[in-house]
Amino acid sequence: MRTISLYVEKESFIHGLDPVTKLWLTASLLIIPFIVGNIESTLVCLGINLALLSVARVIRRIFSILAMSLVLIITLFIIQGMFYGGNRTEAFALGSLVFYREGLRYATLLTLRFFNIISASMVLILTTRPSDLIESLVRRGLSPRIGYVLASVLQIIPMMISNTSTIMDAQRSRGMETEGRLVTRMKAYLPLMAPLVMSSLVATQERAMALEVRAFGARNPKTFLHEEIISRHALPIRVLTSLGLVAAVIWRVIL
Amino acid sequence: MKPEVMVQDLSYRYDDGEEKALDGVSFEVYPGEFLGVVGPNKAGKSTLCQALVGLVPHFFHGNMDGRVVAGGIDTRETTVDELSKTVGLVFQNPFTQVTGAKLTVYEEIAFGLENIGLPRDEITRRVDEMIALFGLEHVRHHNPFELSGGQMQRMAIASIMALRPRIVALDEPTSQLDPQGSAEVFQAVAALRNQGLTVIMAEQKVEKIARYADRVLLMHKGKVAACDRPEVVFSRDNLLDLGIRPPAYTSVARELDLRRPDGTLPVTLDDAVALLRNSSVNS
Secondary structure: OOOOOOOOOOOOHHHHOOHHHHHHHHHHHHHHHHHHOOHHHHHHHHHHHHHHHHHOOOHHHHHHHHHHOHHHHHHHHHHHHHHOOOOOOEEEEEOOEEEEHHHHHHHHHHHHHHHHHHHHHHHHHHHOOHHHHHHHHHHOOOOHHHHHHHHHHHHHHHHHHHHHHHHHHHHHHOOOOOOOOHHHHHHHHHHHHHHHHHHHHHHHHHHHHHHHOOOOOOOOOOOOOOOOOOOOOHHHHHHHHHHHHHHHHHHHHHO | OOOOEEEEEEEEEOOOOOOOOEEEEEEEEOOOOEEEEEOOOOOOHHHHHHHHOOHHHHOOOOEEEEEEEEOOEEHHHOOHHHHOOOEEEEOOOOHHHOOOOOOOHHHHHHHHHHHOOOOHHHHHHHHHHHHHHOOOHHHOOOOHHHOOHHHHHHHHHHHHHOOOOOEEEEEOOOOOOOHHHHHHHHHHHHHHHHOOOEEEEEOOOHHHHHHHOOEEEEEEOOEEEEEEOHHHHOOOOOOHHHOOOOOHHHHHHHHHOOOOOOOOOOOOHHHHHHHHHHHHHHO
16 A cells, blocks of 8 residues: 655664654754855755765655756756845856856755755655654644644545545446646546535544544543653754754854 | 343434434343344434444434443443443455554554553563464554455454453444455454353344344334344344345245244254254155
């Protein structure tokens, strides 16, 4: 059964960290460059994120994502290089197109920030099972109902997609055109909606009843099947990232 | 003997219903008994099962009269999650009973136990026990959605039984399963019987009910049409008028006028064969 997850099963120091520490680490490495606001801090955070991805042996997974964003990056350099509001110093010219240093520098900062956001997020996403992350958050006070919604959606959406395909096959077997021109394909989705929505509503009600008879609404404190294992590296990492955040704020305020 | 389940003059109408789904239903079930509930569509079987676990009236807010007492608890005076420790309910559709929030069969069975706040070692003990009882060892690490219909329904029963209820209601648990899946579920229900549980099972497969049930509750249009031993209920002349087809062996025996000394017809293959042998010897 497919679930909505990019988690990559590996044995590594990063995989062994508890989800909340990873969430804290990711959030810090993502926020610090925005607080400090210069290229150097962004480069440092990006370097740390790439090192973490490398240690977790999942770095290759982000190359395709970064490659996909190449068009966006090129567009960014062209627009900022030529039209950035603070453009003063000419860098080079391609015929009549003039590119400025200030614009190119700003485009570099935006690009590095973008790469940093992607790589920081991937440290969490590629090395953490979504269910583990949600369970960790529920342990720390997230409502079990919200936790359930987040966890179930990862499996139930693929189920709904599978149901959609079954209903489409049923419609197709009765002669409905579902392929060809865009208009034909769009028309095919209209008769799909009623059975899909109805079956989803019925399934939701039945699932709600099934949850109720398994004490989902119980008001007592929940317990957990799995013991939460906090790695010995968790505390130093949380302390270091907290110090990094504090240092970034001080840097911003003082300088 | 004190009844385990007491349903007294139970009537219920859904908020959007024109007619009563249940109309003056009364019966009792005794500890360790297997009560089969049969009846055509819209007879009120599902509503009755939902009333036994308190979903009616706590989940569906309609008009309810009468009372249901299960395991000594009046279902109106407690919550569904509190009742779940005494009465379990298994639904028709195995797919919609999967929570969707757990990644393995093992975790799925543990879901209810986490909700009632059991300690971890007790959870693992109970889940291991249920996995062994319902023959799910080879799929314990599988994703629940990857199971066959029969396995999924057995997992659903195991999830309910892990809460250790004294009474379990099953609402047509085999209606969406193939013969193999149905056989697996009935074997699981037989395992519950052997543990001394009180079983109330709504089911369309009358041959199976005739084989497993101690008594049969025949429902029609929300009312109790009969409640007696299977051979008494299935020997009635007006079964087809009530929307129920008798077991195949009973129909054959009726054609052959093959009756027990008390005038009832055989309802299982073994009964029919024994009667046929006796009649051959006598003739």
